[in-house]
Amino acid sequence: MSLAYKYQMLPVEKVFRDPVHNYIHVNHQVILDLINSKEVQRLRRIKQLGTSSFTFHGAEHSRFSHSLGVYEITRQICDIFKQTYSIEKIGEEGWDDSQRLIALCAALLHDIGHGPYSHTFEHIFHTDHEQITEAIITSPQTEVYQILNRVEAGFPEKVASVITKTYPNPQVVQMISSQIDADRMDYLLRDAYYTGTKYGTFDLTRILQMIRPCKSGIVFAMEGMHAVEDYIVSRYQMHIQVYFHPSSRGMEVGLEHLLNRAHELFFAEKEMFQNTAQLLIPFFRENFTLEDYLRLDDGVLNTAFNLWTEANDPVLNDLSRRFLNRKPLKSCRFEPETQENLIETMGHIVEKAGFNPNYYTAINSSYDLPYDFYQPKLEKHRTQIELQQNDGTLTELSQISQLVAALAGQEQGDHRFYFPKEMIDPKLQNDSDLFGETYRLFASHIHNGELI
Known part of the structure; x- marks a missing residue:
């Protein structure tokens, strides 16, 4: 039974229409069954870009659509490898197509553990x-x-080992996780499409034409260097312009303060949370099961926030309203080496205006966000991007690309101080009862989004 299931193909190919890849093709019964599993379907209810949809209104796409996209790119790579670079055709450096199903399952499931606003x-x-x-x-x-497990005993563990990067075949691992993998290629194109940012696009077709298997993993033909350069620049621009956007980070800061406030109130207000956020209680107690986790999605959190807009606690109430109604904290850039004392002063001014600085101010650095710039010279880099000469020798990309060499290791970002928008609202500058004096003090330190 297991053997039959392992090789069971669908009688008619199943296709999913997709705005990025046009069609996503499914031929294996196991893949269709995984797509229809409740754990994968949960990903429909989790946004791929979290709070970025508050900045880029089109970014409503889900981790489900991204997972299908990663599967599709992986499927295309497997087809290319089988057709042109199989073991039978090029020897031990080539692709063993018996690895296909493991690669496809790992690609589809690579993000299945993400939670709401992950x-x-x-x-x-x-x-x-x-x-x-x-x-x-x-x-x-x-x-x-x-x-x-119906595929064969131990198959779930094999798929998991691809995602944890312990699977012994580096070609399979690097399809899913490397500096230029199916995961990154899909999310860059998909996020660019839904955010409307054209500079996030690159030539996927050309890259797939240039991809090659080798004994150490995956490389790219030398003549594909410019397509790979384009990908590196696209990745760089998307992180600077989209993923690090100050307004999205302001919404994240507000969300973090909101969840922190709820966490802090839980033990004193258990009955209120039992009525408004029952599914979050195991997480407030920091004692949750896998089943508890799988019941969460963006809707669970948003419903709780909606109910908290009527909470008796004024901070929880207000932060919930600000998040749901898109009232992000504003921000200004600062230099931590020279302006740390000024940031402390700004915090005191915010407090004087009547805001608890623990919940209405924050320091946020884009350098702390979950992204690794391409840094091939680090001792513990993820994987280098290597180009293959006609004689089979490999050269790391930044060694022959001046463009990539200029970007490699160049971490770009900023440090921002977040504060309530009211602190710079001109309507309140003459309000002597509440904001007049504090507004003038605060505004005197900020000019065009910079701390002065």
Whole structure:
């Protein structure tokens, strides 16, 4: 039965229409079953870009659509490798197509452990989406595990090991996780499409034409260098212009303060949270099960925030309203080496205006956000991007590309101080009862979004 299931193909190919890849093609029964599992379907209810949709209104796409996209790019790579670069054609450096199903399953499931507003939620409640991804795949109570285990005994563990990068075949691992992998290629194109940012696009077709298997993993033909350069620049621009956007970070800061306030109030207001956020209680207690985690999605959090707009606690009430109604904290750039004392002064001014600085101010650095710039010279880099000469020798990309050499390791970002918008609202500058004096003090330190 397991053997039959492993090789069972659909009688008619299943296709999903997709705005990025046009069609996503599914031929294996196991892949269709995984797509229909409740753990994968949950990803429909989790936005790919979290709070970025408050800045780029089109960015409503889900982790489900991204997961299908990563699967599709991986499927295309497997087809190219089988057709042109198989072991039978080029020897031991080539692709063993018996690895296809493991690669496809890992691609589809690579993000299955993400939670609602994933990175902010992880920070507050100390969860780890990568560990939870592994747990979902290897825990017998999940539908995903039961589907994978029908392929063959130990298959769930093999798929999980691709995601944890311990699988012995580096070609499979690097398809899913490397400096230029199916995951990154899909999310850059998909996020660019939905945010409307054209500079996030690159020539995927050319890159797939230039991709090659080798004994150490995956490389690219030398003549594909300019397409890979284009990808590196696209990745750089998307992080600077989209993922690090100050307004999105302002919404994240507000979300973090909101969840922190709820966490702080929980033990004194258990009955209120029992009525408004029952599914979050295991996380407030920091004692949750995998089943508890899988019940969460963006809707669970947003429903709780909606109910908290009527909470008796004025901070929880106000922060919930600000988040739901898109009232992000404003920000200004500052230099921590020279302006730390001024930031402390600004915090006192905010407090004097009647805001608790613990919940209405924040220091946020884009350097702390979850992204690694291409840094091939680090001892513990992820993987280098290597180009293959006609004689088979490999050269790291930045060694022959002046453009990539200029960008490699160049971490770009800023440090920002976040504060309530009221502090710079001109309507309140003459309000002597509340904001007049503090407004003038605050505004005198900020000019064009810079701390002066």
